[in-house]
Amino acid sequence: xxxxxxxxxxxxxxxxxxxxxxxxxxxxxxxxxxxxxxxxxxxxxxxxxxxxxxxxxxxxxxxxxxxxxxxxxxxxxxxxxxxxxxxx
Amino acid sequence: xxxxxxxxxxxxxxxxxxxxxxxxxxxxxxxxxxxxxxxxxxxxxxxxxxxxxxxxxxxxxxxxxxxxxxxxxxxxxxxxxxxxxxxxxxxxxxxxxxxxxxxxxxxxxxxxxxxxxxxxxxxxxxxxxxxxxxxxxxxxxxxxxxxxxxxxxxxxxxxxxxxxxxxxxxxxxxxxxxxxxxxxxxxxxxxxxxxxxxxxxxxxxxxxxxxxxxxxxxxxxxxxxxxxxxxxxxxxxxxxxxxxxxxxxxx
Numbered sequence: 001x002x003x004x005x006x007x008x009x010x011x012x013x014x015x016x017x018x019x020x021x022x023x024x025x026x027x028x029x030x031x032x033x034x035x036x037x038x039x040x041x042x043x044x045x046x047x048x049x050x051x052x053x054x055x056x057x058x059x060x061x062x063x064x065x066x067x068x069x070x071x072x073x074x075x076x077x078x079x080x081x082x083x084x085x086x087x088x
Numbered sequence: 089x090x091x092x093x094x095x096x097x098x099x100x101x102x103x104x105x106x107x108x109x110x111x112x113x114x115x116x117x118x119x120x121x122x123x124x125x126x127x128x129x130x131x132x133x134x135x136x137x138x139x140x141x142x143x144x145x146x147x148x149x150x151x152x153x154x155x156x157x158x159x160x161x162x163x164x165x166x167x168x169x170x171x172x173x174x175x176x177x178x179x180x181x182x183x184x185x186x187x188x189x190x191x192x193x194x195x196x197x198x199x200x201x202x203x204x205x206x207x208x209x210x211x212x213x214x215x216x217x218x219x220x221x222x223x224x225x226x227x228x229x230x231x232x233x234x235x236x237x238x239x240x241x242x243x244x245x246x247x248x249x250x251x252x253x254x255x256x257x258x259x260x261x262x263x264x265x266x267x268x269x270x271x272x273x274x275x276x277x278x279x280x281x282x283x284x285x286x287x288x289x290x291x292x293x294x295x296x297x298x299x300x301x302x303x304x305x306x307x308x309x310x311x312x313x314x315x316x317x318x319x320x321x322x323x324x325x326x327x328x329x330x331x332x333x334x335x336x337x338x339x
């Protein structure tokens with residue numbers, strides 16, 4: 001009786017662990033796809049924009065106001081240019 | 089209402105419209121091929137779960153997370169998403185990437201579901217699951233945008249209302265045009281929303297990091313305008329080397 005109960009509990013544990021692992025993988029895949037997707041360069045640029053914004057917060061305002069948007073705009077243009085389909 | 093609240097509403101409304109059109113395509117396909125009862129139940133259940141998510145995640149964010157930290161994280165999220173949408177919209181408008189074809193997706197989903205068995209009149213788990221999954225997956229992106237934009241400005245209710253308005257509009261238009269979802273100018277909406285999300289992202293990252301934008305909220309309009317001008321230059325430039333049909337921005 002005790003052995004049977006132990007085996008059943010083990011099976012339930014395995015099923016639960018598998019389900020949690022599957023859900024965790026799906027959650028991770030969702031965020032990876034959402035944040036990085038097929039443009040990892042834009043994700044990296046986002047991190048660079050955040051870092052530069054903190055770095056420029058203490059310098060004269062005109063510098064940050066020009067540099068931060070230009071960096072992001074330039075990155076999208078560069079990424080789109082990279083994504084062009086080349087004609088044969 | 090302030091400038092940033094108007095832009096917030098427009099951004100949430102546009103983003104929600106794009107995602108909901110995609111979700112509606114799947115619900116229509118599930119309803120047509122597997123029966124309306126299960127498809128509508130699946131869609132309604134997903135909308136309910138998403139509503140709970142907004143309340144469960146959004147409200148604590150607004151109340152307990154310091155506003156500057158929230159703005160940097162949310163700004164980075166919006167910036168990443170916005171640049172990605174903008175890039176995709178530019179490539180589609182210039183003919184480097186095929187336009188999102190709702191008619192093709194509809195036909196493909198109907199064909200897939202038909203393989204799984206005939207249409208049923210009672211509750212159908214397949215129809216329910218397909219509609220639930222479609223609405224939930226597309227809706228999750230809407231939820232993230234609603235929470236991000238709403239929480240960073242402390243206007244979660246306003247952002248939720250804009251998403252709700254988009255839901256009502258898409259359902260009403262969807263009921264009228266039924267399967268002609270390809271008529272929705274999805275790429276144009278995606279382009280406009282991409283511009284808005286990128287602008288919001290830059291604005292909030294800067295604000296959170298301590299940059300004081302000139303004109304405060306009005307600087308958002310300057311960012312939106314700059315990106316619109318950039319788009320009008322970049323799309324024709326990209327079109328010059330396009331191998332696909334050169335599509336106009338509005339197609």
